[in-house]
Amino acid sequence: MVTSFTGAYGSLAKLQVEDFLNLTRMTALADAASSGSSVSVASLNAAAGSVIADLTGNADAYPQIAIAEDPAGTDDREANGRYAFQTMMDMGAYPMVAAMFTITAMTMGSFSGARVRRRMYASPQRTGSMLFQQFACCGLFGVLVSLFYLALALALPVAAGLPITGVDPRGFLLCALTMVAYSLTAAASGFMVSMIAVNSAAINAIANVYGLVIMFTSGMAFPVDLMPKVMIVIGKCTPGWWFCRSISAAMNSEGTVSVSNWFPGIALVLLFGVAFIALGLALSQMRRLRPNLAAPASTQLAEV
Structure with a gap:
């Protein structure tokens, strides 16, 4: 097992990608249920575009992780x-x-x-x-x-x-x-x-x-x-x-x-x-x- 001080960035990026795929999947299923059609490649591409458009400019979509001050640190x-x-x-x-x-x-x-x-x-x-x-x-x-x-x-x-x-x-x-x-x-x-x-x-x-x-x-x-x-x-x-x-x-x-x-x-x-x-x-x-x-x-x- 190899780890480093920058290893956490890879874990955070993996979580963001998984969240994006889950949102795309749920959006594609919701569109298919509302239209009565099946999920296709085109509907997945459209769902992905819709997720990107909704998240663009939203600062709270992927909030930055910060280390809080420990009161007992001193x-x-x-x-x-x-x-x-x-x-x-x-x-x-x-x-x-x-x-x-x-x-x-x-x-x-x-x-x-x-x-x-x-x-x-x-x-x-x-x-x-x-x-x-x-x-x-x-x-x-x-x-x-x-x-x-x-x-x-x-x-x-x-x-x-x-x-x-x-x-x-x-x-x-x-x-x-x-x-x-x-x-x-x-x-x-x-x-x-x-x-x-x-x-x-x-x-x-x-x-x-x-x-x-x-x-x-x-x-x-x-x-x-x-x-x-x-x-x-x-x-x-x-x-x-x-x-x-x-x-x-x-x-x-x-x-x-x-x-x-x-x-x-x-x-x-x-x-x-x-x-x-x-x-x-x-x-x-x-x-x-x-x-x-x-x-x-x-x-x-x-x-x-």
């Missing part, structure tokens, strides 16, 4: 714009955690070399303070990235020609807070892994596996109704699930904002971040207690 466009914004926000669960996890782990992992650690530990500054300063820099970068992604989420419906007037300002503010908190939690997970002192290849592998688990279990890739219970249980053990629940509470399809449903989700996202930081500090303490911070053995040639 509301539908606003709902589509709101849905595009919410979808874009939900889809940020994977790229945000993958990016901030990798950036934070590799940035803080650059300080985990034995020589770098010896120089840092020899300074008069406390180790915990230095770790928090490093994490603060990565967290600030995560906030900037989340705000940039928020701007992209708003630009998507605008680029598609949809209005953003359907996005509630309160819901937009809650979505912004959710994205910022989620970026900090993603940075905290990278901070935790960086304390293990793994290489860049392992960091990339962990980031992709962790991000894919969040993508397939948070509800951003599949509707929650279609997910098996095992995936839902796994999803609830990750911050991505509660991130998507907070976004849904702040910006749902009806355009309403539910702060009572939003707050538990964002609180759990932040609790995941606190847990990641606590585990990272514990791993850092264990690493400082290892006896391998001494300089590697080397052979020095004595001059005679």
Whole structure:
């Protein structure tokens, strides 16, 4: 089946031809009944001429089809714009955690070399303070990235020609807070892994596996109704699930904002971040207690 935007013109022309033939048939039958003769080719030609003469100049004979304005058209466009914004926000669960996890782990992992650690530990500054300063820099970068992604989420419906007037300002503010908190939690997970002192290849592998688990279990890739219970249980053990629940509470399809449903989700996202930081500090303490911070053995040639 082949269709196009101009396919309706062919259907309308077919209807007009069928109407003309029906009118010709009825006119020919009426003339034959009034004259008592049978229908012939000549009477059909005369009936066709009579129909053409009657329809000529009659603007209502074949009225033009027009599309009436839909009273709910504006509301539908606003709902589509709101849905595009919410979808874009939900889809940020994977790229945000993958990016901030990798950036934070590799940035803080650059300080985990034995020589770098010896120089840092020899300074008069406390180790915990230095770790928090490093994490603060990565967290600030995560906030900037989340705000940039928020701007992209708003630009998507605008680029598609949809209005953003359907996005509630309160819901937009809650979505912004959710994205910022989620970026900090993603940075905290990278901070935790960086304390293990793994290489860049392992960091990339962990980031992709962790991000894919969040993508397939948070509800951003599949509707929650279609997910098996095992995936839902796994999803609830990750911050991505509660991130998507907070976004849904702040910006749902009806355009309403539910702060009572939003707050538990964002609180759990932040609790995941606190847990990641606590585990990272514990791993850092264990690493400082290892006896391998001494300089590697080397052979020095004595001059005679």
